[in-house]
Amino acid sequence: xxxxxxxxxxxxxxxxxxxxxxxxxxxxxxxxxxxxxxxxxxxxxxxxxxxxxxxxxxxxxxxxxxxxxxxxxxxxxxxxxxxxxxxxxxxxxxxxxxxxxxxxxxxxxxxxxxxxxxxxxxxxxxxxxxxxxxxxxxxxxxxxxxxxxxxxxxxxxxxxxxxxxxxxxxxxxxxxxxxxxxxxxxxxxxxxxxxxxxxxxxxxxxxxxxxxxxxxxxxxxxxxxxxxxxxxxxxxxxxxxxxxxxxxxxxxxxxxxxxxxxxxxxxxxxxxxxxxxxxxxxxxxxxxxxxxxxxxxxxxxxxxxx
Numbered sequence: 001x002x003x004x005x006x007x008x009x010x011x012x013x014x015x016x017x018x019x020x021x022x023x024x025x026x027x028x029x030x031x032x033x034x035x036x037x038x039x040x041x042x043x044x045x046x047x048x049x050x051x052x053x054x055x056x057x058x059x060x061x062x063x064x065x066x067x068x069x070x071x072x073x074x075x076x077x078x079x080x081x082x083x084x085x086x087x088x089x090x091x092x093x094x095x096x097x098x099x100x101x102x103x104x105x106x107x108x109x110x111x112x113x114x115x116x117x118x119x120x121x122x123x124x125x126x127x128x129x130x131x132x133x134x135x136x137x138x139x140x141x142x143x144x145x146x147x148x149x150x151x152x153x154x155x156x157x158x159x160x161x162x163x164x165x166x167x168x169x170x171x172x173x174x175x176x177x178x179x180x181x182x183x184x185x186x187x188x189x190x191x192x193x194x195x196x197x198x199x200x201x202x203x204x205x206x207x208x209x210x211x212x213x214x215x216x217x218x219x220x221x222x223x224x225x226x227x228x229x230x231x232x233x234x235x236x237x238x239x240x241x242x243x244x245x246x247x248x249x250x251x252x253x254x255x256x257x258x259x260x261x262x263x264x265x266x267x268x269x270x271x272x273x274x275x276x277x278x279x280x281x282x283x284x285x286x287x288x289x290x291x292x293x294x295x296x297x298x299x300x301x302x303x304x305x306x
Contacts, residue, residue, distance in 0.1 A: 019179075021182060021205040021206060021207065022203060022204065022205050022206065025203075027199065027200065027201060028255065028257075030201075030257070032255070032256055032257030032258065033201060033257060033258040033303075033304055034258055035258045035293045035300075035303055036293060036303060037293070039258070039290075039291055039292060039293035040248075040249055040252035040253065040258055040259065040291045041245060041248050041249055041252060041258070041259050041260065041261055041289075041291050041292055041293070042258065042259070042260045042261070042293045042294075042295065042300045042303070043245075043260075043261050043262070043263060043286055043292050043293065043294045043295075044102075044103060044215065044260070044262045044263075044294075044295060044296060044297040044299075044300045045095075045100065045102035045103065045262070045263045045265065045294065045296075046102065046103045046104075046105055046129070046171070046194060046217055046262060046263070046264050046265070046297060047088070047091060047102055047103070047104045047105065047264075047265045047266070047267065048105050048131060048171070048264065048265070048266050048267075049083065049084065049088055049104050049105065049106045049107070049110055049121075049131070049267060050065075050080065050083070050107050050110075050131065050134075050135050050266075051084070051107045051109040051110050051113065051134045051135060052065070052066055052067065052076075052077060052080045052081075052134070052135040053134055053135065053136050054067060054071065054072050054073065054074075054077045055067070055071055056135075056136065057136035057138070060138055060139070060140035060141075060142055060143050061138055061140060061174075061176070062138075063135040063136070063138055063173045063174060064174050064224070065080065065135070065224070066135055079268060080268050081268075082267075082268045083266065083267030083268030083269075083271070084110065084114060084117060084267070086267075086271065087266075087267030087268050087269075087270075087271030087272070088104075088117065088121075088267040088271070089120075090267075090271040090276055091265065091267055091270070091271050091276075091279075092120065092121070092124055092126075094271075094276065094279055094280050094283060095124070095126070095283070096124065097280065097283075097284075098280070098283035098284060098286075098287050098294075099287060100283065100287060100294040101124075101125045101126055101127070101294075101295065101296050102126050102127070102296060103126065103127040103128075103129045103169065103296045103297040103298065104121050104126050104127065104128055104129065105129040105130070105131035105169075105171040105194070106118065106121075106128055106129065106130070106131050106159065107131050107132055107133060107134045107135065107137070107155075108130070108132070108133050108134070108154060108155040108156075108157075108158035108159050108162075109133060109134040109158075111158055111159050111161070111162030111163065112158055112162065115162055118159075118162045118163055119162075119163075122163050122164075122165075126296065127168075127169070127296035127297065127298050127299075128159055128163050128165070128167050129167055129168075129169035129170065129171055129194065129297065129298075130152075130155045130156050130159055130167040130169065130170045130171070130190070131155070131170075131171045131172075131173070132151055132155050132172065132173050133151055133154050133155050133158070135173060137151045137155070137173060138172075138173045138174065138176060139151065139172055139173070139176055139177055139178055139181060140176050140177075140178055141178040141179050141180075142178070143178055145178075145180050145184070148178060148180060148181065148184060149184050149187075149188075152170070152184055152185060152188050152190075153188060155167075156188055156189075156190070166189070167190070168190065168191045168192060168298050169190065169191065169192045169193065169194065169215075169297055169298055169301075170185050170190045170192070170193045170194070170195075171193070171194040171195065171217070172193070172195045175194070175195040175196075175197065175217070175219065176195075177195055181193075181195075182205055182207045182212055183207040183208055183209045184209075185212055186207045186209040186210045186211065186212045187209040187210075190212060191212065191213065191298075191301065192212065192213040192214065192215055192297065192298065192301045193212060193213075193214055193215070194214070194215050194216075194217040194262075194297060195214065195217075196214045196216060197216050197217065197218055197219050198216065199214075199216045200216060200218075200248070200259060200260055200261075201216075201258075201259070201260050201304070202214065202215045202216075202260070202300065202301055202304040202306060203306065204306040213301050213304070213306050215260075215262070215297050215300060215301055216260075216262070217262050217264055218262060218264070219264075221240070221241070221244065221261075221262070221263070221264065222264035222265075222266075223237060223264065223265050223266050223269050223270045224264075224266050224269060226240065227269055227270070227275070228269060233278075234270065234274070234275035234277075234278035234279070235278050237270075237278065238278045238279065238281060238282040241261070241263065241282055241286075242282070242285060244261055245261055245286065245289070245292070248260075248261055249289075249291045252291070260300065262297075265279070
């Protein structure tokens, strides 16, 4: 079997990285970042608050966590809906008890269908990050540019109408982008995104439409990956976050440069009654650490001053 020659026809192939959005750099050789009050590890907490249509769209791909069995798939549909009916409020209580403010990456369908929920999030002082329209609003190369642009603008416009404030940040479904996404986000006025996972500190991208900052939201450290994919317990998840925090604190001390540990949470996963206590204990542990600065993603981007 021979390889189709078109497979090797890749117009962006070049030396180094196959894009020119930013120069490669070694985290240990960069000018050091410093967080407020001399804290050495920033901890932005990001909650994915999602609305899954009961019929999935497989183009350009089916979103992770989407409906799986013959339709109507009420079993998976209602387990996801648990996140907006129960889980998010349990998380809001945990954040209030720990005295922290977070970023909630929200499908705009949440604001349209449950405006009181979005109002409660904003009233508690949390940041809204745009997270597409709903969980059928996936992005990948091959999606026509006008369709991608429409998804971005609809999400931003709808959330602005629901909250009174236009979101500054963006999280793609499954962190998936097309070649056009950074430029389209910058054109839409988005200041930061959470999609690229190749670092542990925010960094600046340059697009033809202007700059945008990427705050890496590590996929390997998400509750979805650790608990539902790797089948670890909530206690194991919390211990892994403590281990990561200790490592980054030691590294920050050794290098004299600040570090970052994002926590990515899903209401229908982490807020179940047999898991939430592990998160509450983790939040208390982190907030008791003098090295930790817990802040919404947008404030971490501001402090990085890129």
